[in-house]
Amino acid sequence: MTIDCALTVVGSINADITASTERLPAPGETVGGGRLSRSPGGKGANQAAAAARLGARTRMVGAVGPDAEGRAMKQALQEAGVIVDDIAEATVETGTALIMVDAAGQNQIAVCEGANAAVGVDEVTFADDETVLTQLEISMDVISELAARVPGYLVINAAPALPLPAEVVDRADLIIVNETEYRLLPQLESAKLVAVTYGEHGSALLSHGRQVAFAEALPRTPVSTVGAGDAFCAALTIGLRSGLTGEAALRAANRVGAAAVMDPSARPDFRRFDHYLDASTTTSKEQR
Template sequence: MPAEPTVIVVGSLNADLLLDVERLPGPGETVTALRAGRAWGGKGANQAAAAARLGARTRFVGAVGRDEVGEEALVALERVGVDTSAVARVGEPTGSAHVLRDAAGENLIVVVPGANALVDPGHVESSLAAIPDGEVVVVSNLEIPDDAVLAAARACAERGWPFVLNPAPARSLTPELLALVTVLTPNAEEATGLGPSSPAALLAAGVDAVVVTRGADGVDVHAGEAGAGPARIAAFEVDVVDTIGAGDAFTAALAVGLAWGHPLAEAARLAVAAAAVAVTGPGARGAELSLAAARSLLESRPR
């Protein structure tokens, strides 16, 4: 087991504008916000923050604009221990998401990719090439261009590193990329929008393992022979405040577990516990996520 697991996240970073409204507007309608706030987001940055808080040595590879908000977002990552030295500054503004939330909990979200759309495969290649040999797990998602994700996957294949892909937002994946994925972590809806229409088909396409998250129903771990039945890991019962951070915490914790050298099933159990901790606080990063908190939940459940 490595003394300190290393997780590298190649992904997106956003500044989120949160607007609470009594009800969502219809076409052509103007409503007044009850309150406004800002939070840091982007699946890649969320996953990097979670991995660092879970005790991994973590580096984030992505892009921000040459603007104040991008620098502030990087400071927020650095405060939780993420190395941001591989983040490029590009000509587009830092990515953003505009979230309208009504009193019933429904929402409308508009994402402006901005700098995330300019994450360059050459930059990804050079950033990963600079990492010393060792026990490393690389994580990526689909909020950056496909060629950047593929560059990360190819680098992992060359170095012998596990490559964990969180396929969100879901879109069809190329056969080359699928064949390079060590663990795919879709939710139940995303699992049907990736080209191959089932976990068994994804395994047949070359993915080593597919771990499907199902919210309160836990996760299904599909590995081994295509067509084999999944292993179900139950979710933990906790007081839920906000589920928005669960998926990113899950993927990050799975990568941390693999970086520790744990078998997939053990890493998935750690990830389920981390996701449970993540939903006990507001927003994507508002919970008191830590390795100690996740392990405490694990110890409360017999194997």
């Protein structure tokens, strides 16, 4: 199929510092024997990189600091095929995420927002046919502004789970969460379309709280789950905006997420979106 998605991602850009250990420490406990790695991250940047590698025309709106990490984060996005002209340079350091990952791929993450607090869209123009994907690692004021200004299709990955203004919930064309976030945000039961991921139990689309599509997960033993949700968000958005039915888009997004958990990086080098489709895929304009 032809990928038909001009996508702008508005969100966070982080430098990830990851410690891989046999198990995650309990409160107050020190766990030794870890392996340290540094890599590009941030929910927004991860989603933009995934979308570009999957074949969408993707630009990133965000902010980095005037430091070596900021320059490296922009370069990594460019290498993934993302347009970086709308990434601003803030006066504070580039955002940083401190990550711990255990042998089963489970993780704990602490984020220091840094330059992400300076993300704004005052000077950004959005086209009528443009899809905008954002997350909650940036200011809620920016999310509200996107809800008011974006003329096209607006997707919100409501992570981390924070209460959304009612007008944002009403405006969003699609909200993406995991099952924990969905439980923490009961207001999403009134949203027009919500995608919920259930880990090994698959994913679903809900309209005003009623399930309208479901797809099984692919069985995998994760290496790391850090970038899986971001990859799912990018793939589902591309699938729906390219005309796939809800079920077909979920199946493709589940496959992309399954590929992501088998890679220790938060930014796997995905194949083109077509690779994750099955032969029975049909298209529909119902989700547009």
